[in-house]
Amino acid sequence: MDIFKIEKSKLKQFLDDLSKKYSVFVPAKQDRVTSFKEITLNSQLSTLNSYNTDKPPKDIFFPQTETLFTYDENSQLSTLNSQLSKPIAIFGVRPCDAKSFTLLDKVFDSEKYTDTYWKERYKDALVFALGCNNPLSTCFCNWVGGGPFNKEGADISLIDIGEAFLAEPCSKKGEEVIHKLSLQKATEDDLKKGNQLKNEAESMLSKPVEISSLKEDLDALWNSPKWEEIARKCLNCAACTYLCPTCHCFDIQDEGKSSKGKRIRIWDSCMFKLFTQEAAGTNPRPTGKERMRQRIMHKFNYLVETIGEFGCVGCGRCIISCPVNLDVREVIKEIKKVRN
Amino acid sequence: MENIEKQLRETVKKLLKEKKVDLVIGYSKGTLPLHSTPVFITHEKDVDNLIFDATCGNNLAKYLGKSRKPKTKNRKPIGIIVKGCDGRSIVQHIVENQIKREEIIIIGVPCDGVIDTRKLEEKVGRKEVLKYQVEGEKIIVEGKDFKNSLKKKEILSDSCLMCKYPNPPVYDIFVGEPVPVNENRKPNTDNLESLSPDKRWEYFEKEISKCIRCYACRNACPLCYCEECFVDQSGPQWFGKSPDLSDTMIFHIVRTLHTAGRCVSCGACTRACPTGVNLAPLGIRMEKEIKDRFGYTAGLDTEATPPMADWNENDKQEFIM
Amino acid sequence: MENVYMPIPVKVKKIMVESDDKTLRTFDIAFCNEKDRFDFMPGQFCQLSILGKGEAPFGIASSPSEKDALKFTINRVGNVTTALHYLEEGEVIGMRGPLGNWYPVDKFKGGSVVIIGGGFAFTTLRALIVYLLEHRKDYKDITVIYGARRPGLLLYRDELAEWEKRDDLQLHLTIDKEVPEWKKRVGFVPTVTKEVAPSPKNSWAVICGPPIMIKYTLPVLSELGFPQERTYTSLERRMKCGIGKCGRCNIGHKYVCSDGPVFSYAELQELPQEE
Structure with a gap:
């Protein structure tokens, strides 16, 4: 070519x-x-x-806030x-x-x-x-x-x-x-x-850590107390997920009154407690431990299963932006250590 | 500072050895230059990971909030390494009944300010610092094709430059020599206050418009320990969830109001922000306001009644029509 | 390109107060436009929405053959469900669906089915029962075990009375504690299951109910000899998009909204055990 x-x-x-x-x-x-x-x-x-x-x-294609549709007093919906x-x-x-x-x-x-x-x-x-x-x-x-x-x-x-x-x-x-x-x-x-x-x-670039078996390493790690240790310093803010080029989770909300308004979608984060909080009060991910596990699992295990690739491109933004310097590379190394 | 670290490690080792504590919260070296990271030490062998220097910007009192407070096995006190501002936040936690004095062993350290990496970027430009070295009042930063010598003062957090409490007001053990207090320092937002209201508003709009609503500021704040933050409430929902400027602005304003008389202007919020929103002036201005109105400075006295939880007939009430 | 986020307009045809404490209402929902009508299978769900309040997912309680209206039974717990409870007949709301998978009624063909329900988690089970009865000859024994804390919390009480009269369906109703007007069984669902469940041979079990009921009934089924591959349930999670994009309702790599909500226990065994 x-x-x-x-x-x-x-x-x-x-x-x-x-x-x-x-x-x-x-x-x-x-x-x-x-x-x-x-x-x-x-x-x-x-x-x-x-x-x-x-x-x-990512916000060029998937803006942080996006109007799904607007509605008027006649309940007419229109997409912009x-x-x-x-x-x-x-x-x-x-x-x-x-x-x-x-x-x-x-x-x-x-x-x-x-x-x-x-x-x-x-x-x-x-x-x-x-x-x-x-x-x-x-x-x-x-x-x-x-x-x-x-x-x-x-x-x-x-x-x-x-x-x-x-x-x-x-x-x-x-x-x-x-x-x-x-x-x-x-x-x-x-x-x-x-x-x-x-x-x-x-x-x-520094020598890569070999992570071809990371998915399997994580399969074996679900119940490990390691998660508590990894999550301990995490503040559960969304700096890592909002600045991640591959994080795609979102919320859907209505803004406005019943007569006029819009339905929007907004970036959301698995780091937030409310992300999975059910109306009846139960929450499958009640503490930082479960939420940290979800983020790491989603990227390095679940997506491997569903799309055949890691949900991480190694841009390092989560490392730079983390207010407590929780470095995902260290997390990966820790995970590998548990298995080996 | 090296000396401090040595002493600090010895102190912590002793506490663990004598089983006075089984957990010490402190700082260790981060994975990036000019960054430290919080560390939870439970074994003597890990004590040598402890550091303390100008990179230790996180306010560790955060980890004492009810929902985060680590449960120690025999309910022994938690050891925590604190700078002046962290110490004041802990006092505030005690005042607000979030933690009991006897539940913690406060290991005070003298602090002459922590680095704000955003200010560093302003100095060296958008270049990656790979190495740094502190030489007295100077700091030498180095990258692939540059080496700069900076005055440390130039890259310290704004909050630190106004700090009048470099040593924790309450402690069990103090490591090192207290930093001399500069009595001339005080919360100062004169630069902003000299602007016209319109210009000031413009400044805040410009700052807040960078907010991506990740809540790093709130979550790094030692006093933001509410089980459910007003901004997250859904029944009723008070705020839109998008980074719309008006919603975001109100979030930051209400958060500032909610920390009135509690905020110690540690600057952790500003340092935590991934997009560099300068939130510090809001807290600093509020601290000043509380001092002027109620003669109160947060985080100095564990027996104090915070002004927002108190009523005094001499309180100014010009807002009542 | 079809926009999967756009609700279609539907009309609230009828509202029935379902439980004696009035926290449960059943809504008959009709399509406003014939072109929007869709087919579905028992076990699928829809997102119902009230403009300005938002959307929430609900299992379809009617069978596909009940063409007049879709049936939803809604528990008042949050913002959207409260707004739905304030609706009046004739009002128009939004709906997206049908979403999710369904009970594997084709697999059940030629076999017996035992349906175990508890409390208000009986909605899609109603859809399933009506479907099975409509295709009665395709299935052998149909056993339904349905329990609630008290009689007034049993859903679809008129229909339950009709079903009790049928001889091609074994219906076992039970309540937790004795009350004067109740002449039927008293006891917890696991105990009743142990007593009345059919032979596991060529049988399938479907179980929906509060976690505590499921927790104690599963071992009973397993003891009786129902393999996990032939025991199904329908899960609930906080959902937003309903189509596997918004990222919150997953259990392991499966999304409850688009890979479920119906799973066999064999499938669930393969997934991490999230609380």
Whole structure:
């Protein structure tokens, strides 16, 4: 497959052209927090050079709050803009996050039910995944089958080689799009440089802990007192789950009166007690221990069973954001220790 | 500080050995530079994991709340390592009947401030710090392609810069030399108060709009121990659940009101926030208000009656029409 | 693309106070638009919603052949159920469904079925009984054991009286404590089960009720020789989406909403034992 090149000097132009057909999202910094925002005339692209965004890009397809429908005094229900005016393109998403889209897609578009809100946005989306020349010390994509230059979930894979991005199509959609973009082809030297950066980045990551049997390790751990120990310092806030690119749990609520209002869905977290609190007062996960177990099990056991993959892409956001430095890598190591 | 750690470990080892406690809550080294992590020590062999330095920003009094309080086997007291602010939070727990004085052994440590990693990011930019070293009043941080020498003061939590109680007011054992108290310090929000109400509101809107409603602030707060927080109540439900600015704003305002006369401005909320919302001014301003109105400072006296639980005929009542 | 979150409008046709303490009401719910009508199987559930209050899941208590209306019996416990209790006949509410799986009535064919219920967890069991009676020739013995704390808490009392008269259905009603007007059995469900359950040979058991009843009845069934593969139950959990997306009602890797709510005890054995 041909590999192309996007000159950085022409990046703005490139994105402007792209935004004629797509709603283009890029990493942006606002009040100290980096996240993906729709590109505007004043968008600064400097955040591309920085490390991964503080907030994951999942909210582009799965917003923290989303109106399922509105209703009026005649109980007429209407969905807002179920049709997007333009498909979404995301430029500069990191490989871990690009992979997270494929995991979320398996949950939201399962065999039994398709979540239309997710699907409408994701099905035509174009994902430009930017390889990580400088992975952080908290990155552990290589533990969970990823890598700083992985292409899973990407339509076009990018490598920052200094004055330009190498752009390699890695899906049919990407292939179709890239040929319409009138880009010049990368030279041998460019490719060599790309490869070198890739090798360097991979060597920067710490040696992965072997977790191919983690699902089985967890199967054996259900009743272990270890959970209490692991959960002990956890504050049961939702920083880890809200900043996780693959956490998909949500609540559904009505806002408004009986005559006018909306039904919305909002991110929710298994870390909260109320998540499973039943109206009659019972709660299958009454303490932090059960909730911690649920989070770890969901990611490293249940999803392996249901979609055949870990529900973790190793982005490290939960590690960075945890107010008590509860490091999921340490949890994994502890789990492995119990079994061995 | 190294000296403190040595003494601290010896103290804790002794407590465990003499079976005065069978659990000590403290700090150990975190997995990230400039981060510590709470640790629960039950065996002498683990005592050497204990640390105490400017990275120990969590308020460990959190772990004494009724629902979290670890049950020790023979109901021996729990040992807990506390800075000035943590110590004040514990006093507040005692005042509010959340814990009895005899249920804890307070191991006080002197604190000259803890690091706010967000302030560090402002100084070094969006770069990953991989190593750090404290040299007196300086702190040297190092990453892949940079090395910066910073004044420690520049990256300390705002709350610490205003702290007048660097040593816990109540303790059983004090480790190290108390930090000299700077009497000139006081809760200060002058910068914000000098702004017009509109500008001030704008400031808070800007801060609060970063809130993602993860409740890290509330859950890190030693005084947020309610069995069910008002914001979670569903029958009736007082608040929308989305990060809508008005709902979020009211949440933070009501939480501030609920900690009036209780908050010790430890800054744990601000340091816990994953999106860097600066909540500290709300608590600091409230502390100041309580001091002005009721002459009360939270967390100093275990026998005190907190102002919100008391009535005095001299209380200001200009709000009654 | 079908939007699985959109409720259809349905009309409250009839409301019946079901229990003597008035905490249980049965609602007959009719489709407002013929195009929305759906087929379902006994054991499935729907999300009923009142705009402005929200949604909650309820098992369908009627059989698919009862075309006039779907039946739901609702216990007043939370916001949505309280709002539902305030409804009046003729009002329009929202409904999503049918959701979840159902009792494996095809597997039961040619065999005997013992249905064990307790308290107000009898709703989908009613659906099952009516279904089995409609297809009576497909099944051998049908035994129903139904217990409640007192007579006034038994659901569908008129129908129970009708069923008692039938000779193709063995109905055993029981209450926990003796009361003057009660001439039938007194005793707990596990004890009654021990006495009246049919031979486990080619038999299936379905059990729904409060956890304590289930806890003490399962060993009885097992003693009688009912294998776990042929003992079914229907579970309840806090649910929101009802379609396996919102992530809260799981037991292990199974979602009660979309993989259940009906499970055999053999299936449940495979799952972690969450409290």
